[in-house]
Amino acid sequence: MPRKPCTAGWDDGRVMRIVAGSAGGRRIEVPPRGTRPTRERVRESLFSALESALDLSGLRVLDLYAGSGALGLEALSRGAAQATFVESDRRAARLLRRNAEKLGLRHVRIEQTTVAAALAARPREPYDLVLIDPPYAVDSAQLNQEYGLLVTHGWTAPESLVIVERPVQSDEPRWPEPLVVSRHKNYGDTVVYWAVHAGPDAALDDAIE
Template sequence: MRDRNPLPPRSARAKTPVHAHAGQGQLRIIGGQWRSRQFDFPMEHGLRPTPNRVRETLFNWLAPYIEGARVFDPFAGSGALYLEALSRGASMALALDLNARAIASLRQTLETLNCSNGQLLQTDALRHLENQPGTPFDLVFLDPPFSLNLLAPTCQLLEEKGWLAPGAWIYTESENRPSSLGLPDNWRLHREQKAGQVHYALWQRSA
């Protein structure tokens, strides 16, 4: 994920054809076994990677919980949070994105890293969340496109369909303050900060 200011929405649902942009961005993994490795990601319409400084803060918050965690990123975009979690010891991670080039790029990165515990699906996140997972997740990253009002329905489906383990951690990025998001009542706000115009927060679920 790259530094941004201002911060346009990140791609979860392709608003333009996947071949509309041919450029490449670059992300750097901050910590863990792949620390300092750099990888390309496609500069697709609306793809908004999380800045390095925000990632570093987030994974400092998550340091006691990331080892062995099952991780889910339904709006993966560049995959920086997803790759960072795998680098830092997540037992497995599933990433979704509707954009074919984003998923293809992530698949190539996993092959380069010889990573066998990362899973990828090119699919619509809300449609996929209508299903029930075989095993719930310990950590979820939620950074959907701001303009499509996807955060609240995504959180509702995570709760209703059993995607979250008891005590699961949920990370959110939003244009609005975390207290105004109307997220599930059993999610406790653990930490929050603001970078530019974006609020980012870590929540813990109680069963």
């Protein structure tokens, strides 16, 4: 069941920590309402699997429905070269910027807009890793359209990896070609899907299985 939004003020935000890397152990603020941050246990397991499957160093990362920025900031802490965050809520975007500055992480770009509006444009170059952790209220039909924009507007390229976190009771993603699901794993009431942009040489190490 979707969580009810918290009615606390923005001064009552929660905190969580970056798990590993250059900012490992450092705390970040989490918006008190309207977002559903990836639980630390899930994030730790996800990034452990990612680092077993590929080298994060130098990757371009796109964090959609970014909220506090926990996923993209974790990637930067572990060596990603650059991260773009898309968050529509003005206050959440401001908090995200504070988190990045507090951690001393560079090469951060924050777009305060909807995911659909951001993906309607074309990027200068594709991203290597796309992280998507939408609020439960975002329905599957909307997300399926946005997966399509990732591909048709050039946000991904062969070997790009797309990670999506959803509640277990939600519909499975309808992946547009050439995105191919390579893995999914349940974490209690949450499921995480991995999809790779298939191409002639696109392959992930068996470590993600």
